[in-house]
Amino acid sequence: MSINQQLREAIVRVLPEVDMVIGWGPGEDSLHQSPLFMKKPEDVDGFEAGSLSVHNTALYLPDLKGKKIGVVVKGCDSRSVGQLLAEKLIKRDELTIIGFPCRGVIDQDKVAKALADLTNGSIEPGEVRTADFTDEEVVVTAGFEGKEFRLARADVLADKCGRCEYPNAVISDIFVGEKIKTEAKDEYADLAAFEAMSLEERMAFWEKEMERCTRCYACRNACPLCVCRNHCIADSRDPQWLGQANGVREKLFFQIIHASHLAGRCTGCGECERACPVGIPVLLLKRCLSRGVEHLFFYKAGLDPEATPPLMTFEVEERRIKEREWK
Amino acid sequence: MAVFSNELRIVAFLCNWCSYGGADTAGVGRFAQSTDLRIVRVPCSGRINPLFIMKALTYGADGVLVSGCHPRDCHYAEGNFYARRRLETIKHLLPTLGIDPGRFEYTWVSASEGQQWQKVVNTFTGQIHALGPAPRLPESPGFENLLAECKAQGAVKTADDTEQTGGGA
Numbered sequence: 001m002s003i004n005q006q007l008r009e010a011i012v013r014v015l016p017e018v019d020m021v022i023g024w025g026p027g028e029d030s031l032h033q034s035p036l037f038m039k040k041p042e043d044v045d046g047f048e049a050g051s052l053s054v055h056n057t058a059l060y061l062p063d064l065k066g067k068k069i070g071v072v073v074k075g076c077d078s079r080s081v082g083q084l085l086a087e088k089l090i091k092r093d094e095l096t097i098i099g100f101p102c103r104g105v106i107d108q109d110k111v112a113k114a115l116a117d118l119t120n121g122s123i124e125p126g127e128v129r130t131a132d133f134t135d136e137e138v139v140v141t142a143g144f145e146g147k148e149f150r151l152a153r154a155d156v157l158a159d160k161c162g163r164c165e166y167p168n169a170v171i172s173d174i175f176v177g178e179k180i181k182t183e184a185k186d187e188y189a190d191l192a193a194f195e196a197m198s199l200e201e202r203m204a205f206w207e208k209e210m211e212r213c214t215r216c217y218a219c220r221n222a223c224p225l226c227v228c229r230n231h232c233i234a235d236s237r238d239p240q241w242l243g244q245a246n247g248v249r250e251k252l253f254f255q256i257i258h259a260s261h262l263a264g265r266c267t268g269c270g271e272c273e274r275a276c277p278v279g280i281p282v283l284l285l286k287r288c289l290s291r292g293v294e295h296l297f298f299y300k301a302g303l304d305p306e307a308t309p310p311l312m313t314f315e316v317e318e319r320r321i322k323e324r325e326w327k
Numbered sequence: 328m329a330v331f332s333n334e335l336r337i338v339a340f341l342c343n344w345c346s347y348g349g350a351d352t353a354g355v356g357r358f359a360q361s362t363d364l365r366i367v368r369v370p371c372s373g374r375i376n377p378l379f380i381m382k383a384l385t386y387g388a389d390g391v392l393v394s395g396c397h398p399r400d401c402h403y404a405e406g407n408f409y410a411r412r413r414l415e416t417i418k419h420l421l422p423t424l425g426i427d428p429g430r431f432e433y434t435w436v437s438a439s440e441g442q443q444w445q446k447v448v449n450t451f452t453g454q455i456h457a458l459g460p461a462p463r464l465p466e467s468p469g470f471e472n473l474l475a476e477c478k479a480q481g482a483v484k485t486a487d488d489t490e491q492t493g494g495g496a
Contacts, residue, residue, distance in 0.1 A: 194423070203425025203462055241378065247467025249385055256381045256420070263377075263416050285423060292419030297412070311416065314408035316399065321415050326434060326447050 003100055004048055006176045007072065011044050014070040014096050014174070021070035021098075022060055024053040030131045031108055031140070035060070049074075051106045051133040054158070056080055056271045058224040061090045068094055074102040076160065078169035079267035079302030080224040085171075086305050087265070087312075089227055099169025101180040104153075104161030106138060109279060111156050115142060118149055159190070160270040160283075170303055186268075188291045194284060206252055212278040213251040219282050220258060222275035225265050233257065259285035264293040264311045267302040296320045330361070331456055335389040337363045340379060342372045342407075345396035348438025358445035361452035364392070371395065372433075373406025377417035384426055387463060390455035393433035394447065400437060407435070427458055 011021045015038065025036030025046040033052040038044050049072060057071050058080035073081060078099060084090045112125040123142050130146075132139045138151045154162075167180040197205065217234070220226045233241045234254050241257065242250055258272070259282075266286040273283040293299055297310035297320070341347040347368050353360065369375055372395025380391045393414060401407040414433045421428045432451055436444050468476075477483040 191423070199422065199425045199427055200462065201425070202423065203464070206424060207464055241382070243467070245467035245469070247465065249464045249467055252424075252464065253382065253385050256385065256424070257378060259420060260377050260381060260417060285420065288423040289416060289420055292416055296415055311409075311412055314405065314412055316408065318411065318415075321411060324432065324434065326443070326450050 003177045004050070007049055007098065007100055008044050008047055010098055010174050010176050011038060011047060011070065011072070012041050014098065015039075015041060015044070018068040018070040018096055019064075020067075021072065021096075022057045023047045023072040024049055024055060024057075027052070029126065029128060031106075031111060031125060031128045047072075049100055049102075051104070051138070052131075053102075054105045054108075054274060056222075056224050056269045058084060058269075059222065059271070061095070061224075062227045063229070065090055065094070068096075070096040070098060072098045072100070073169045073172070074100075074105070075164060075166035075168055075170065076102075076267065076269040077224075078171055079166060080269055081302070082171055082305045083225060083265055083267055083302035083309070084227075086302070086307050086309055092305065096174070097169065097172045099172030099175045101177050102161075102164075102167045103135065103180070104157045104164065104167070106133070106153075106156050107158040107274070110158075111138065111140070111151065114151050114156060115140070115149060119143075123147075123149075158270065158274070160268060163187075163189070166303075171305060188287060191284065191288055191291060207248050209280045210248045210251040210255070213254075213280060214278065215246070215251060215254065216277065217254075218275040218277060219255075219272035222271040223258070223262070224269065224271065225262055225267075226258070255282055255285055258282070259289055262286050263289040264297070264299060264309050265301050266290050331363065331452070333460075335363050335452075335455055335460060336387065337365065337390040337392060337452065337455055338383045338388045339364045339366045339392040339394065340369050340372075340375050341366055341393075342374075342395040342402075343368055343370050344402035345400065345438050346372075346394035346436045346444070349394075349436040349440045349444040352438060352441030353444040353448075354441075356441045358441055360445050360448045363390075363452050363455070364448055371401065371403050371406035372410035372414075373401070373403065375410060375414070377413050380414075380417060380431055381420070384421070384430060384461070385464065387461075389430065389458075389461045390451065391431045392447070392451050393431075394436050394444075395433075397435040397437055400435075426461070429454055429458055430461060 021038045023036050024033045027033040035055045036047055056077050057073055058077050085092055115123045128140050128142045130141045136153055138153055138156055141148050163184055163186045165184050165186055167182055234257055270283050293310055299310045375393055383391050395407045398407055418428055434447055
C-alpha cells in the first residue's frame with residue numbers, strides 16, 4: 001500500500017475525534033497543490049502528500065486554537081508545530097499529528113526557470129499539463145503538443161530540502177511509513193557563500209533585491225510563527241515603526257522586523273521565501289539569526305516542544321557570551 | 328580625548344538606574360568626553376527592543392551604544408540578563424545586512440563608574456570615527472518627489488498648475 005493510501009486511512013481514522021484534518025489537496029494545475037481542510041471522510045479522497053506539498057500546515061494552527069485539529073506534517077512542518085508548542089501558542093492535547101517520511105518538495109520557481117531555459121522561454125509554467133515525480137526525475141509534459149521534459153529532481157528540489165536534517169516528523173502521534181535515514185547536516189553553506197561578499201557588496205545586494213519588494217507581506221502571512229496577525233507592529237500607526245513611504249529602507253526594515261521577531265524561533269521552513277512573489281531571498285536574514293542562536297544558546301527551534309526558547313530565558317553565567325573589555 | 332571636527336551620529340540607550348547615573352557622575356566629575364553621543368534614557372536595559380538599534384542604524388545613525396547595569400546588579404533583578412541575550416543575538420544580523428558589527432556595542436556601567444563611562448564613550452566614539460560615516464540606504468521618496476513624478480507624467484494637476492497655464496475652464 002502506498003504511503004498516500006496509508007495516510008488517507010490514518011486521516012479517516014482520526015477524523016471522528018477531531019474537527020478537521022489539515023493536509024494537501026488538488027491545486028490550480030498539475031504543478032501545484034493547495035492546503036486541504038478535511039472535515040468529512042469523502043474530503044480525504046483529494047488528499048495527497050508528495051513533492052508538491054510545499055505548504056507548511058502548521059500555519060493554520062494558532063488561529064484554530066480551541067478546536068481539535070489533526071495535522072499532517074512534513075519534517076519541517078513538525079518543527080514549526082514543535083516551536084508553537086514550546087511557546088505555548090497551541091495546545092498539545094488539541095492536536096493529532098500525523099507524520100510521514102518526506103522526500104523533499106519541489107521549488108516551482110526552479111521548474112519554471114528550467115522549462116524556460118530548455119525552451120528559450122516559449123513554455124511558461126502555466127502550460128504544464130502533467131507532472132510526475134520519481135526519486136531521480138521530474139517529468140513534465142507541457143505546451144500545446146504536450147511535449148515531454150525530464151528534469152533532474154536534485155535540480156528542482158527546494159533549497160531547504162537539500163540541507164534537510166529532519167525529513168521525518170520530529171513529533172507525531174501517528175507515523176505512517178518507514179523513517180528516512182539522512183546524513184545531511186545543515187552547515188549554513190548558503191550563508192557562507194553570501195558572506196564571501198564584502199560588507200559594501202552585501203548592502204548593495206539588499207538594496208537591489210529590496211527594490212522589487214511590493215510590501216505585500218506575503219512573507220509574513222505565510223510564516224507559521226508570525227502569530228501577531230492583525231497586531232503586527234508593521235501595520236501599527238501608534239507606535240509607528242514603519243511609515244507608508246515606499247523606499248528601500250522601509251522595505252528592508254520590514255524584513256529586519258520579521259527576522260528579529262523570529263530570532264530563536266525560525267525553523268527554516270522557507271515559507272517566507274516561497275511565498276515571495278518577486279523572489280527576494282528573505283530566508284537568508286532569518287537563517288543568519290538562527291545560526292547565531294544555535295551558536296550562542298545551543299538551541300535549534302522546534303525540536304523539543306518542552307524546551308524554553310532561548311530568548312524567553314537566560315543564564316546568569318552565559319556559556320558563549322564573553323564580556324567585552326573596554327580599554 | 329580626541330575631539331572630532333566632523334561629528335557623527337551615535338545613539339546611546341542607557342538604563343535609568345546605572346548607566347544614566349554613571350553618565351551623570353562623569354558629568355559631575357567633569358570627565359571630558361567626545362560629543363557625538365545622543366543619549367536616550369530607558370527604564371532598564373531589558374526595555375530595549377533590539378529593533379531600537381536596528382531602526383537607528385537603518386535610518387541614519389553611525390553607531391549605537393547600549394549600556395545597562397552590570398549583570399547581577401539590575402534594579403529589576405533580571406532585566407539585563409534578558410537584554411544580554413537579545414543584544415548578543417541581534418549583533419549577528421548586522422554583518423548579513425552589510426552593516427559593520429563594530430557600529431553597535433553594548434556594555435555595563437554602574438552609577439558610580441564615571442570614569443569607566445568616559446572610557447566607554449571615548450573608546451566607542453573613536454571606534455565609530457575609525458569606521459567613518461555609515462553607508463546609507465537611499466532616502467525614501469517623499470511626497471514632494473512623488474508629486475513631481477506624477478506631474479511629469481501628466482497624471483496629476485494641482486491648483487497652481489492650472490493658474491500658471493492660464494486657468495481652467
